[in-house]
Amino acid sequence: MDRRVFVLLCLLTAVRSQDTPPPAEITVNAQDMVLTCNNGKFGDKDSMKMNYDNSGVHQCKPENDAECTDDSCPKALIKILSSENLIQLDPMALVSVIVGDILVTALIGWAIYIVCAQSTARGGYQGNKASDRQALINNHAPSGGDTYQPLNTRTDEYSTLHAQRKQKNKQSV
Incomplete structure (x- = not known):
């Protein structure tokens, strides 16, 4: 009896598998830019031409009107x-560019060359000014090694430095 039930189950599975149509598939013909739904339809059409108007997500539903969930039916995004x-x-x-x-x-x-390479006769530096012929500041010290000119008779509070006396520390240890 067990053997008969097993054979019956195998027979039913074989018959059941022959009744189901093959799943829907999407194929693309790149030459003609056509999207084809094998064993199914895109809404009411078997195939769809890919162009600017058909942009979006299209789902290939099986021909036997079986319910398909989002995962069971193939989808194609056309952009x-x-x-x-x-x-x-x-x-x-290209040559003109x-x-x-x-x-x-x-x-x-x-x-840039015209602006940067102006002639010296146009009022630029000529090199014959009086300051070019004599030194404006003498480099040698005239007397005593002082770099600065003395202030004559004018003196002020800060003109001279006075040595300060050290204050004794009045705290004893």
Whole structure:
């Protein structure tokens, strides 16, 4: 009897596994930019063209209308970015950008050279002033090694330094 029940269970599992359709899958044809739902549908369509209007998350639901949870049905996120602000870079545009860059760099270099390399006859330093011919401050000390000029007869409280007397410590030990 045990053997009959075991064979019956094996037979039921084999029949049950043949009844379930294969799970839904998503395939991508990169050549044509088409997303295909095998054994299922994206809403009411079998396939979907990937373009800017179809951006978003699309779920491939099985054809047998079986309930699918978020984990059991495959999803595809389509995000197409617009290329409206791109330019076409042909060889002529590339050459014009390079030549323009070289010309602007040369123009800026020429302007800096003109400003920095001014002639000395325009009022710049000529090198023949009276201060160039004589020393403004004598380097040798005239008398006694004093660097400073004496104050003549003017004296003030701080003109001379007086030695201070040391105060005796009145505390005895």
